[in-house]
Amino acid sequence: MYSFDYYNPTHISFGEGKIAELDKLVPSKAKVLVLFGGNSAKRTGTLDEVKTALGQRDIVEFGGIEANPTYETLMQAVAVIKEEKIDFLLAVGGGSVIDGTKFVAAAALFEGEPWDILLSWGAKVTEAMPFGTVLTLPATGSEMNSASVVTRKEFQAKLSFMSDHVFPQFSVLDPSKTFTLPERQVANGVVDAFIHITEQYLTYPVNAPVQDRFAEGLLQTLIELGPKALSQPDDFDVRANLMWVATMALSGVIGKGIPHDWATHMIGHELTALYDIDHARTIAMILPGMLDCRRDSKQEKLLQYGERVWGISQGTIDERIDAAITKTREFFEAMGIKTRLSDYDLTAASIDEIMTKLEKHGMTALGEKQDVDLAMSRKILERNL
Numbered sequence: 261m262y263s264f265d266y267y268n269p270t271h272i273s274f275g276e277g278k279i280a281e282l283d284k285l286v287p288s289k290a291k292v293l294v295l296f297g298g299n300s301a302k303r304t305g306t307l308d309e310v311k312t313a314l315g316q317r318d319i320v321e322f323g324g325i326e327a328n329p330t331y332e333t334l335m336q337a338v339a340v341i342k343e344e345k346i347d348f349l350l351a352v353g354g355g356s357v358i359d360g361t362k363f364v365a366a367a368a369l370f371e372g373e374p375w376d377i378l379l380s381w382g383a384k385v386t387e388a389m390p391f392g393t394v395l396t397l398p399a400t401g402s403e404m405n406s407a408s409v410v411t412r413k414e415f416q417a418k419l420s421f422m423s424d425h426v427f428p429q430f431s432v433l434d435p436s437k438t439f440t441l442p443e444r445q446v447a448n449g450v451v452d453a454f455i456h457i458t459e460q461y462l463t464y465p466v467n468a469p470v471q472d473r474f475a476e477g478l479l480q481t482l483i484e485l486g487p488k489a490l491s492q493p494d495d496f497d498v499r500a501n502l503m504w505v506a507t508m509a510l511s512g513v514i515g516k517g518i519p520h521d522w523a524t525h526m527i528g529h530e531l532t533a534l535y536d537i538d539h540a541r542t543i544a545m546i547l548p549g550m551l552d553c554r555r556d557s558k559q560e561k562l563l564q565y566g567e568r569v570w571g572i573s574q575g576t577i578d579e580r581i582d583a584a585i586t587k588t589r590e591f592f593e594a595m596g597i598k599t600r601l602s603d604y605d606l607t608a609a610s611i612d613e614i615m616t617k618l619e620k621h622g623m624t625a626l627g628e629k630q631d632v633d634l635a636m637s638r639k640i641l642e643r644n645l
């Protein structure tokens with residue numbers, strides 16, 4: 261196992277009715293900007309519940325943060341913060357609203373052009389406004405991590421940044437708030453969390469059995485609960501465990517002291533920026549080809565994954581790896597998520613466009629061994645056409 265620092269300051273308040281705790285979690289004298297997405301927070305009543313919990317605090321609302329939040333919209337929130345002299349931010353929504361709030365928190369105090377936050381992968385962030393979150397969609401882990409992904413529409417660029425300054429101070433996780441999710445978003449969340457785990461787990465062994473077993477347990481939990489979340493949509497326990505598994509998948513804990521991949525995500529971001537396809541769907545259509553094309557360098561972990569997660573112990577090395585990839589693909593498809601580029605009307609010409617963007621964004625040496633060059637990315641995409 262590699263040496264590491266583990267730092268995670270986010271206070272989690274988990275359970276039904278926990279939104280009421282906002283009164284204790286948000287500073288009493290704060291002037292709060294409540295950030296939310298399209299209409300779901302209003303329609304479902306969550307926004308009203310949040311406002312009630314905030315009591316007499318001075319509140320300003322900022323709605324309209326898109327799925328895959330845009331720099332263009334978020335900079336409007338930065339202007340409101342300055343105009344209204346806001347001193348605390350509260351995100352109410354899924355990964356997009358939370359990621360957007362992280363960017364706004366950093367951009368409001370940033371000297372210079374805030375797009376540099378993304379161009380520097382967060383290295384230029386030296387401070388950020390304090391903020392908390394009320395999570396309504398289990399998927400990204402953004403509620404307990406320091407990462408954010410922002411799209412700049414005019415450049416068709418979707419870039420990410422990380423900074424210790426943008427950990428949420430707290431996150432309220434009330435599983436009952438996820439009952440209103442459409443099936444498509446439930447499925448997206450399950451598959452996104454699954455691939456967050458594989459990005460950290462499916463690399464090469466470094467003698468880190470705690471991280472391995474933790475990751476395998478989370479994967480098995482998703483395999484068990486994902487279909488139940490679709491077939492038993494009113495089951496609170498299923499929703500509660502799904503919420504916690506998605507948070508744990510990307511809160512940092514399973515990824516300490518081990519190599520990481522993230523090539524699937526980096527390529528996926530280009531597909532969302534170009535074609536506006538849901539994040540989880542882009543990565544579901546890349547991962548199977550990714551594992552197939554990189555089966556040699558990932559061999560040991562792929563065999564371990566096949567055996568411990570899917571119970572595959574018979575056959576030659578290639579047969580077992582094939583079976584593990586097939587099981588993964590079948591799981592995504594069972595969640596209602598298609599796994600081939602052609603399922604989303606993408607063609608060989610689309611692959612050329614994706615390659616141009618990958619090159620432009622410097623995504624030319626991806627993966628745990630930085631060996632996913634442009635030629636390999638093309639092969640991966642072609643394999644999954």
Ligand code: NZQ
Nearest residue numbers: 297298299300327328354355356396399400402407440441
């Ligand atoms: O916009 P509204 O009307 O609120 O509707 C949202 C949105 O359309 C809706 N929704 C959310 N909660 C709901 C609900 N509808 C009904 N009931 C509820 N309780 O769901 C739609 C999708 O929401 P979004 O926040 O976009 O989804 P998700 O949580 O999957 O976030 C995706 C974003 O997170 C980024 C992705 O790239 C993408 O931009 N990621 C962030 C990561 C991180 N910070 O660590 C890691 C991930 O890999 C990912 O890249």
Ligand code: ZN
Nearest residue numbers: 452456525539
């Ligand atoms: Zn993701």
